[in-house]
Amino acid sequence: MKIKPTSLKEIAAIIQAKFIGNESHIITGFNEIHRVETGDVVFVDHPKYYDKALSSAATTIIINKEVDCPAGKALILHPEPFTAFNTLTRHFNPLSYSNANISPTAKIGNNVTIMPGCFIGNNVIIGDNTVLHPNVVIYDQCEIGSNVIIHANTTIGSHAFYFKKRSDAFEQLQTVGRVLIKDHVHIGSNCTIDKGVTSDTIIGKGSILDNQVHVGHDTTIGEMCLFAAQVGIAGACTIGNKVTMWGQVGISSGITIEDGAVILAQSGLGENVSAGQTYFGTPAGKAKEKMRELFATKQLPDLIKKLYDKND
C-alpha cells in the first residue's frame, strides 16, 4: 500500500509513538515483511524476527524494543507493533462500505457487461470487453483487466486470512491491499480471491480458473496457468507461468512453483516445485517417486504375509 510521502514525525504522531531517526525521514507506504520496498513501514514484534525486519528493504520499522537503528532507516517504538501497524494502515485506507450496487467511483471500460446482482466497490477499475456474470462481487480498489470473464457468485477481494492469536481473541491484520486480475483471465463460478494484506494478489494474463477455486492473500499467479475446480492456494505463494493444477489440489502458504509445473489432482503441496516438474500426493513429492511408492504399497500386504509365514 502506497501513500503520499509523509514524514516520520507525522506518522509517529498518529499513533502517539516515540521514534528514532530523522523526523523528516520520508515514508511512502506500508507493507508486511514479504512485500517490503524502500520507503515502506514494516512491523516486527518478536526478537526472533528483529534482524529480518531491520535488514529488510523497509526503511521504517515499528518495533517493540529500542534497538540500534540501521543507517538511513528509522524506528518507531510501540509496545504493540501489530496493532500500531493496523492503526496506521486504516488511517490512510479507512474501511468503506459502498451502499451502491455499482459504486459511482468505479471506472468501467467500454463494452463491459455487468449482469444483475453484481456488486462493484469503490475505486474498482474494469477494463474493456469484460463480462461479469450475475452476483459477482468485486471489493473496493480491485482492478480487473480487459477481456476478462468472471462467472456467477464469485467473490474478488475478500479479506486476508491473517490473524494474530492473542490470549482471548484473534486480531486481524487489516487488509489494505488489492486484487489485480490481468487481461484475458477466465474465472469460474463461486471462486474466492482474497486481497493482498498490504500488497496485491495477482492473477496473470490469460490464466484460467475453474469453479470454486480459492486464492489466498498476496499470492501471485503467472500467465496462462490452468487450475481445475476446487483448487485451494494459500496466501503468499508465487506461481509461475503455464502451471497446471488439477482438481482439489491444495497449496500451503509461501510456496513457490516455477513455470510449467503440473500438480496432479488432490495433491497437497508443502514444498517448492522447480520448472517443469510433476508432483503428486499428500504431502506431494515428485510424481514418479510417488507412483513408485504407490506401486510398492500395493505389494506390501502380501509381502508382510510372506515375511511372517517365513518366520513361522
Add this chain to the structure above:
Amino acid sequence: MKIKPTSLKEIAAIIQAKFIGNESHIITGFNEIHRVETGDVVFVDHPKYYDKALSSAATTIIINKEVDCPAGKALILHPEPFTAFNTLTRHFNPLSYSNANISPTAKIGNNVTIMPGCFIGNNVIIGDNTVLHPNVVIYDQCEIGSNVIIHANTTIGSHAFYFKKRSDAFEQLQTVGRVLIKDHVHIGSNCTIDKGVTSDTIIGKGSILDNQVHVGHDTTIGEMCLFAAQVGIAGACTIGNKVTMWGQVGISSGITIEDGAVILAQSGLGENVSAGQTYFGTPAGKAKEKMRELFATKQLPDLIKKLYDKND
C-alpha cells in the same frame, strides 16, 4: 425446536395417531435423538434404535410398534414415525419464503452494515456493529452476534443434508433448527453453514473461518477456533475451543474434537481427537505416527527391491 406447552392429545390429533399415556401429558418441543431434552418429542422407526429412543431424555416417542411405555413418558403410534415427525415440526414451524431483501421481522442491531444484495430472512437477529458483505444470505430464524464479519456470497442457514432413503425417493428430515453465530466471529466468502435439523448449529465466540468452509447441521464449534479455506465439517460434530484445521480438512459426521487440537491440511478425520493432539492423513491418525508411516513408505520401494534381489 421449542413450542408452547401442548398436550399429548392435541399433538396426536394433528397426525391422527393413537397414543399411549396420559392425554394431558405435556410436550414442549421436538428434537432428533442426538439433541433431545425433557419435554421433547423424538421419533424412532427401527427396532435397533427402540431402546435408545425410549430411554433417551425425550418424554414422548413417536414409534411404529406398540411397546411398553416407560414411566412418566408417552408414546405416539404411527406407521411412519419419520414422516409423522416431519408433519408435526412443519405444523409448528411452517416453511416461509420472505420476498423482502431484508425481512421486516428481522431485528437488526445498532451500527450494522448490510451491503447490497444481502438477504435477511424472517425473525433473523443481528447484533451491534456486525458487517455483512455483499450477497450474504441469512435464512429465517438464524442469530448473528455482535462485531461479526461475514464476507461476500456466504450462505448461513441452508437446510440439513439429512435424508431417509425410501425405495423410490429420498425423504428429507425437515429442517426446523437454527444457526447461531456468536460475537466476534469472522466468516470468509462463499462459506456454507447449515441449520440444525431440530436444534442449533453454533459457531463459538471469536472463531475464524476462511473462505469456502462448510459446516454441517447441528455441529457446534467452540471459541477461538481457526479453520483455513475449504475445510468441510459434516453434521453433528462437537468441536472444542482453540481447535485449528488447515486447508481442505474434512471431518466425518458425529466426531468430537477436544480443545486445542490441530488437524493438518487435507486430513480426513473419522475418529475423535482428544485435547491438544495433532492429527494428519486420510484416514487421519496422530501426526507423529502418520509421519513415521510416510517416512517408512518412502523406503518401501528400495526395501522391496532388496528383498527380491536377495531371493534371486
Add this chain to the structure above:
Amino acid sequence: MKIKPTSLKEIAAIIQAKFIGNESHIITGFNEIHRVETGDVVFVDHPKYYDKALSSAATTIIINKEVDCPAGKALILHPEPFTAFNTLTRHFNPLSYSNANISPTAKIGNNVTIMPGCFIGNNVIIGDNTVLHPNVVIYDQCEIGSNVIIHANTTIGSHAFYFKKRSDAFEQLQTVGRVLIKDHVHIGSNCTIDKGVTSDTIIGKGSILDNQVHVGHDTTIGEMCLFAAQVGIAGACTIGNKVTMWGQVGISSGITIEDGAVILAQSGLGENVSAGQTYFGTPAGKAKEKMRELFATKQLPDLIKKLYDKND
C-alpha cells in the same frame, strides 16, 4: 445443440470454407466427439483423432486436411477446426446477457418460489412447485424440473472448463449446451453445475447434492444419487443411479460409475467403477484392498526396524 435442418453449402459459407460432399447434405446440429449423433457436425484437428471423428456418428466433419470422405458424410475443410466450430456454434447460439433479474423469455411453472436476488436467464424453464432460495443463478437455456429445491448462492449453468492451449493463449470451446435438473432434485448452497459444451449436463430425478458440490460439463448423473459436501465431479462423467459419494470426493473427467457404487470420503477416483462397488483412496481402488494396504502400512515402520535390526 440442435439447429433447424441446414445445408452443407450454407454452413460452409458461414466460415468461408471449402467442403467435400453433396452441397445439399443436411446438418441438424453440432456436438463434440463424445456426444455426436446423426446429423451433427463434429470437428477434428489432430491426425491421431481423424479416424475417430470420421467413423463417429457425426455426419459432417470439420477437418484440417483433405482426406477421403466416408460414404454418406461430408467434410468441411478449415485450417483451424476448433475455431471454425466455435464460429458456427456461436452463429446459431449467440451469447446473450439478459439484464433482467428474471428474463421475460423464461417459462416459470405454477407455485414456483423465486426468492430475492435470483437470476433466471433467457429461455430458462422451471417446473411446478420448485423453490429457488436467494441469489441462485440459472444461466440461459437451462431447464429445472418440478419439486426441485436449490439453496442459496448456487450457480447452475456456468461455462465448461474446456480450453485448447495455443502458444500464447487458451482458446475456449464455446459453451452452447444446457443443464437439465430433473424432478425432485435437491441442490445445496454454493454449488456449481456447468453446462454441457454442446450437449447437456444432467442431474437425474430425486438426486441430492449437499453444499459446495461441483459438477463439470456434460456429466450425467442418474436418479437418487447422494453426494455429500464439497464433492467435485469433472466433465463428461457418466454416473448411474443410487450412487453415493461422501464428502470431498473428486472424480476425474470421463469416468463411468455404475449403479449403487459408493465412493468413500476424500477419495480421488481415476478409474471406472462397476455396479455396487465401494472405492476408497487417492488414487481410489476397491475399498477392501485399500483398507488392507492401510493396515499393512501401519505395520511398516516396525517391520523396517526389525529387518534392519536383523541385518545388524
